[in-house]
Each structure stands twice: as structure tokens, then as C-alpha cells.
Amino acid sequence: MIDTCLRFIAVVFSKSIDIDKCIEIVIENIGETVVCSKPYDFNRYTSYYTDEMGEGLTKIMMLIKGYFNPHHLANLKKETMSIENHYRVGGARKLNIDPGYITPSKLVLATHKDYAGAIALLEGINAIVELIYHGGTYRELLWTYRDYSDNIPFFNDVRKYMELWL
Numbered sequence: 001m002i003d004t005c006l007r008f009i010a011v012v013f014s015k016s017i018d019i020d021k022c023i024e025i026v027i028e029n030i031g032e033t034v035v036c037s038k039p040y041d042f043n044r045y046t047s048y049y050t051d052e053m054g055e056g057l058t059k060i061m062m063l064i065k066g067y068f069n070p071h072h073l074a075n076l077k078k079e080t081m082s083i084e085n086h087y088r089v090g091g092a093r094k095l096n097i098d099p100g101y102i103t104p105s106k107l108v109l110a111t112h113k114d115y116a117g118a119i120a121l122l123e124g125i126n127a128i129v130e131l132i133y134h135g136g137t138y139r140e141l142l143w144t145y146r147d148y149s150d151n152i153p154f155f156n157d158v159r160k161y162m163e164l165w166l
Contacts, residue, residue, distance in 0.1 A: 006162065007031065007064035007076065008102045010109075012042050012049060013095040015056045017087070022060065022095065029083050030064055030076075030099075035161060037061040037154045045147045052092050061151060063158055068101050070108070074122035077110035100130070104159060107131040107138065107148070117143050131155060 009030060013022045019039055027033060042059035043050065049057060068076075080097035087094045100109040107130050111118065118126035130148045131138040137156055140149040148155075 004162070005068045005070050005101050005103050006034075007066070007068040008100045008107065008109075009062045009064060009080070010059060010098040010100070011062070011095055012053070012057050012059045012098075014053045016089070016094050019058070019060065023062070025083065025087070025095070026062055026064075026097075030079070032065040033062045034065045034165075035063045035158060037151055040147070042147065045145070049093075049096060053094065053096070059147065061154065063102070063161070070101050073099070073101060073108070073110050073127055074125045077121075077125045102155065102158060102162070104162060105133050107155060115143060117141065133159065 007030070009026055011022055011026065017025075023033060023036065037060055039058045039060045042057040043055060076099040080099050084093050084095060084097055098109055098111065100107060102108075108127050109130050110121070111126050111128055112124055114126055115128075118128045121127050128143065129141065130144050131140060131152065133139070138152050138159070140152070
């Protein structure tokens, strides 16, 4: 399974970090990006991070080069939390990094949230399947975040890339 599994990173970032800096942080700390989604206005989906990170939040999704062992997802989440902490200002995060992995059959996200579909991994870190591939496209589930649903065309393109690369 490792040879069909790639790391996936979603980053929400504040106005104080530009897109190039965001991508640079990911490359330096996690790995080379292969493909990125178009950045989008994250505040149109939720105000969950507004109190901590402010208005005008942007989100981008990135595929990271190289195979990934999905058994290391909890450790990857810990690494991303350490990166987030490094960029805190006055105790507030300036970026939120959600790691996961994508395979030809699903996209799995690491999270601290515990809701329907979440599976405990390690020390309060859960895994949740956000999208499944069925009938020629990735599909949302009852709990899928709306921005993931809206980005299904991007994930379908990623899957095409994976078919060529893997």
C-alpha cells in the first residue's frame, strides 16, 4: 500500500504569511510539493479559526513528493503541530497545517477533532476519511468538510497524476 500512498498537506494561513512563504515552509519542513491547488478564501467556509488567526484566511492544498507510509500519519500530525508552534505570534497561530494522505481509493486527514467517522490513532490524534473514490470520481461523505467537496476536481486531477507517477 505504501507505493500507492502520497502525503497530502492542507494549509490555512493568515495575511501575515504570503503564499510563497507558505509553500516554502512546507517544502523546508515536510518535503517538495508536486502539485498545489489554487489558493482560496477559507473564511467563506468557516469562521472556526478567525478568533485566533484573524480575517482574510487563505487555504491551499498540496501533494508532497514521495511515497508515504500511512502508519506514520499521527507522527506527521505531530510534526505539523511543531511547525505551527514555531510560527506562533503572541500565542496565536499564523498557519494551520492539516496533514493526510491520498490513495487511488480515498483521502484521509489527521485531526484532533473527534466526530462521526474519526478513528483514534495516538494521543488525541484521529484519522478521518474525507473522500472516497467511486464511479470515476472522489465523493464526499456525510462529514466531509465543504471545501474538500468543492475541491473534488483538484483531487481527481491528483489521482490522474498518481496513476501516471505510481
